[in-house]
Amino acid sequence: LGGGVIALAVGLFGRLRHPLPWVGLGAPLAFVGVAVLAPFVSGRIAQIIGSPLPLLTGVTGRLGQANAARNPRRTAATASALMVGLAVVAAIATLGSSLTASFGAVIDRSLKADYVVQDRSGFQGMSPQVKDVVRSAPGVTAVSPYLEVNWHEGAASKQVAGIDPVVGPEVLTLTMASGSTGALGRGELLVDAKVAADRKLKVGDVIPMGFVARGGTPIPTVIGGTYKTNQFVGNYLLSYDVVRANTVSPKDTAVFVKGGSRAAISGALSAYPDVSVRTATMFKADRKKRFSQVLLIVYVLLALSIIIAAFSVVNTMALSVIERTREIGLLRSIGMGRRQVRSMIRGEAVIVSLLGAVLGLVLGVGLGAAMVRALRPSGIDRLVIPVPTVVVVLALAAVIGILAAVFPARRAARIDVLRAISTA
Numbered sequence: 123l124g125g126g127v128i129a130l131a132v133g134l135f136g137r138l139r140h141p142l143p144w145v146g147l148g149a150p151l152a153f154v155g156v157a158v159l160a161p162f163v164s165g166r167i168a169q170i171i172g173s174p175l176p177l178l179t180g181v182t183g184r185l186g187q188a189n190a191a192r193n194p195r196r197t198a199a200t201a202s203a204l205m206v207g208l209a210v211v212a213a214i215a216t217l218g219s220s221l222t223a224s225f226g227a228v229i230d231r232s233l234k235a236d237y238v239v240q241d242r243s244g245f246q247g248m249s250p251q252v253k254d255v256v257r258s259a260p261g262v263t264a265v266s267p268y269l270e271v272n273w274h275e276g277a278a279s280k281q282v283a284g285i286d287p288v289v290g291p292e293v294l295t296l297t298m299a300s301g302s303t304g305a306l307g308r309g310e311l312l313v314d315a316k317v318a319a320d321r322k323l324k325v326g327d328v329i330p331m332g333f334v335a336r337g338g339t340p341i342p343t344v345i346g347g348t349y350k351t352n353q354f355v356g357n358y359l360l361s362y363d364v365v366r367a368n369t370v371s372p373k374d375t376a377v378f379v380k381g382g383s384r385a386a387i388s389g390a391l392s393a394y395p396d397v398s399v400r401t402a403t404m405f406k407a408d409r410k411k412r413f414s415q416v417l418l419i420v421y422v423l424l425a426l427s428i429i430i431a432a433f434s435v436v437n438t439m440a441l442s443v444i445e446r447t448r449e450i451g452l453l454r455s456i457g458m459g460r461r462q463v464r465s466m467i468r469g470e471a472v473i474v475s476l477l478g479a480v481l482g483l484v485l486g487v488g489l490g491a492a493m494v495r496a497l498r499p500s501g502i503d504r505l506v507i508p509v510p511t512v513v514v515v516l517a518l519a520a521v522i523g524i525l526a527a528v529f530p531a532r533r534a535a536r537i538d539v540l541r542a543i544s545t546a
Contacts (some may be wrong), residue, residue, distance in 0.1 A: 123151070123152055123154075123156060123158075124155070125148075125155075126147075126148045126149070126150070126151030126152030126153070126154075126155050126159075127150060127152060127352055128148070128291075129144050129145075129147045129148030129258065130144070130145060130148035130149065130152060130492055131148075132144045132148075133145035133146075133147075133148060133255065133492070133496055134492055134495050134496065135287040139499070140499075141494045141495075141496045141499075142493075142497065143289060144496075145227060145492050145495075145496040146298070147491060148492075148494065149489045149493070152485075152489070153483060153485065153489070154251075156205075156481065156485055157202050157206070160198035160201065160202055160205070160481065161194045161195040161197075161198040161199075162194070163194075164194045164197045164198035164201060164477060165192070165194035165197070166191075166192045166224065167477055167480065167481075168187070168190040168191040168194075168197055168198065168473050168474070169191045169478050170189060171193070171473050171476045171477055171480065172186065172187030172190055172469065172473040173187070175187050175469045175472075177475070179465050179469060181462075182458075182462045182463075182465040182466040182469065183465070183466075183469050185453075185466045185469075186465070186466045186467070186469025186472075186473065187469065187470075187473065189446075189466070189470045190469075190470045190473040190474055196438065196442075197477065198477075199386070199438075200434055200435055200438040200474050200478070201474055201475075201478035201481060202434075202478065202481075203430075203431035203434040203478065204431045204432070204434075204435070204475060204478025204479060204480040204482060204506040204519065204522070205478045205479075205481045205485070206427075206431070206482070207424060207427040207428040207430075207431050207482070207516055208428065208478065208479050208482030208483060208486060208519070209481075209482040209483070209485045209486035209489070210424055210427075210486065211421065211424050211428070211480060211482075211486065211511075211515065212483045212485070212486025212487045212490060212508075212511070212512065212515070213486040213487070213489045213490040214346075214417070214420055214424070214490070214492025215486075215490070215508040215511045216486070216487050216493075216494065216505075216506070216507060216508055217490045217493050217494060218413070218414075218417045218508075219506035219507070219508045219511075220490075220494040220502060220504055220505050220506045221413065221502060222410050222413055222414070222506075223504035223506045224501060224502045224503055224504040225406075225409060225410065225413065226406050226410065227503070227504055228353045228354060229354065229402065229405065229406045229409070230406075230500055231295060231352075232295050232352045232353060232354035232355070233293070233294060233295070233354060233378070233402055233405075234292065234293050234294060234295055234380070235264075235266075235293035235294070235378035235379055235380055235402060236379060236380050236381065236401065236402065237378075237379040237380075237381075237382070237384060237387060237399055237401055238376055238377075238378060238379075238399075238400050238401075238402065238405040239252060239256055239375045239376060239377040239378075239379060239387070239391070239397060239398070239399050239403070240375070240377075240397070240398060240400070241396050241397055241398070241402075242396055242397070242398045244426055245384065246373070246396075247373025247374060247375055248373055248374045248375075248376075248377070248392070248394070248396075248397055249373065250267070250366070250372060250373070250374055251544065252266040252374060252377055252391065252394060253265055253374060253377045255344055255390050255391055255393075255394070256377055256379055256387055256390065256391065257387070259382050259386045259387045259390040259532060260382060260383075260386045260537055261381050261382035261386055262379055262380070262381045262382035262386075262387065263380050263381030264289045264292050264293055264379070264380040264381060264383070264438045265286070265289060265377060265378070265379055265380075266285050266286035266289040266290040266292070266293045266294070266362070266377070266378045267284075267285070267286065267362050267374045267376075267377050267378075268283060268284070268285055268362075268374065268375050268376040268377065268378060269283065269284040269362055269365050269366060269369065269372060269373075269374050269375055270282070270283050270284075270356075270365075270375050271284070271333070271365050271368065271369045271372075272334070273331045273332055273333050273358075273368075274332045274338070275329065275340075275360060280358065281356055281357075281358070282311075282331070282356070282358040282359065282360055282365060282367065283355045283356050283358070283359050283360070283365070283375075284360050284361060284363075284364060284365025285304035285306070285355070285361070285362055286361075286362050286364040287303070287304075287307040287360065287361045287362070288307065290303070290306070290362075290378075291303045292380065293378035293379070293380055294352065294354065294378065295352060295353060296349050296352065296355075297349060297350040297352075298347055298348070298349050298350075299315040299347075299348045299349060299350055300315075300324070300325050300347055300348045301325045301345075301346050301347020301348060302346075302347055303347070304346075305346020305347045305540025306359070306360065306361045307361065308346060309343075309360075309361060309364050310343070310344045310345065310346030310347075311329060311331070311343045311344065311345050311358060311359070311360055312345075312346060312347045312348065312349055312358070312359040312360075313345055313347075313348050313349075313357065313358055313359075314348065314349065314351055314352075314356070314357040314358070315348040315349060315350055315351065316351055316499070317357045317358075318345075318348045319421065320496075320522070323345055323348075324345070324348075325326075325345055325346065325347060325348070326344065326345065327344075327345045327411060328342045328344055328469060329343050329345065330342055330343070330344070331343045333368035333369070334370060335367075335368045335369055335370045336368060337502060341368075343360075344458065346396065351501060353500070353501040361446070365478060374530075384399050384400075384401060386401045396459060401509060409541075413469055424533050427517075428522070431478070432475075432522045432525070432526050433462070433526075435471055435475055435522065435523065435526035435527075436526045436527075436529060436530065438474070439470065439471050439474075439526060439527055439530035439531075440529065440530045440533070441535055442470070442530070443467065443530045443534045445544050447537060447545060450534050450537055451537060451538075451539050451540075451541070451542020451543040452542075452543060454537070454539045454542070455539055455543060460535035460536075461535075463531070463534050463535045464527075464531040464532070464534070467527050467530055467531035467534050468523070468524055468527040468531055468533075470527070471523040471524065471526050471527035471530070471531075472520050472523035472524060473523070474523065475519045475520065475522045475523030475526065476516065476519050478519065479516055479519035480516075480517060483512055483515060483516070487507060487512070491505055491507075518530070
């Protein structure tokens with residue numbers, strides 16, 4: 123745990139250009155450390171979590187609370203199975219919520235266009251003729267196509283974007299750190315300022331850019347300027363005509379438009395049914411929706427691990443009932459009814475489940491926040507704690523505890539009193 127905390131501290135607070143590897147090292151170490159040390163704190167935490175039970179169910183709640191706290195090692199081992207699954211859920215939920223919020227902020231910062239024209243899938247690209255049709259739509263004042271293509275520098279594969287050298291800066295936010303956007307019109311390259319600093323590049327330097335369309339032969343390209351990070355356009359930017367000339371069968375990734383109306387632009391594109399016109403707000407919402415769909419798939423897969431973890435609660439409670447057969451018999455002999463026995467077992471199971479949930483959520487949210495902070499240089503600068511998800515997970519943990527206790531509680535309630543008392 124100490125090693126994990128140190129690695130996380132270095133990654134989060136050290137002045138490193140690439141903090142993510144340190145966070146990636148510290149997170150699993152801290153995770154394992156918490157899991158190993160859980161038995162030393164689980165007893166006390168179980169007492170705290172179970173403190174409302176005596177008020178709600180009386181003596182049976184107090185017995186359930188005491189049973190969950192008296193064997194910290196077994197309680198922690200059972201809770202750890204839930205802790206692992208819920209910690210991953212909490213970490214991904216925190217990262218996902220922060221990514222979604224940050225992505226919306228990226229679009230707001232990076233995009234000045236009124237409309238974005240793309241193919242409906244967002245991946246196949248569009249005919250280069252689309253931009254000319256859009257340009258002819260009534261009221262349109264500025265149009266810039268956007269084209270991405272891979273290039274290589276030595277063995278490293280990279281990506282460069284192409285925009286209209288004149289109109290592009292009107293529809294995309296390009297804040298220059300050095301040089302000017304006019305360099306695009308001269309066929310020169312613009313580079314992200316952070317990338318330029320990392321690679322020690324400056325205006326006037328020459329980069330050999332290899333394109334498949336040119337047989338991979340490097341083309342000496344002059345750096346004409348550097349711009350502040352714009353995650354929408356990436357790290358390298360050229361004139362659209364230069365990128366298109368170095369692309370085999372070019373298809374525009376998008377067309378950015380200012381002026382006009384959505385209806386007018388859509389009407390002009392009636393011959394292109396696979397192309398959609400979105401406002402900037404619609405474009406942002408669509409990207410968030412796609413990201414949410416990916417997260418949903420991840421959550422479904424993680425739900426399976428939580429279901430499996432629930433079986434560990436069932437097994438532990440069943441074994442606990444077998445071990446305490448004589449104890450349960452004695453309680454029955456002095457007046458405890460079957461309903462009270464079931465209530466006691468359910469209370470114990472709920473405490474164990476909530477213990478795993480609390481440890482998992484605290485650890486998961488913490489690690490998720492650490493990953494978000496480590497990704498700040500990449501533009502992920504919005505930390506969002508998924509409070510609704512945390513509340514839902516806590517409620518589900520209680521439900522898991524109740525359901526996991528159904529079979530053990532029924533078995534405990536059906537124990538024959540005389541045989542139980544005579545059990546050694």
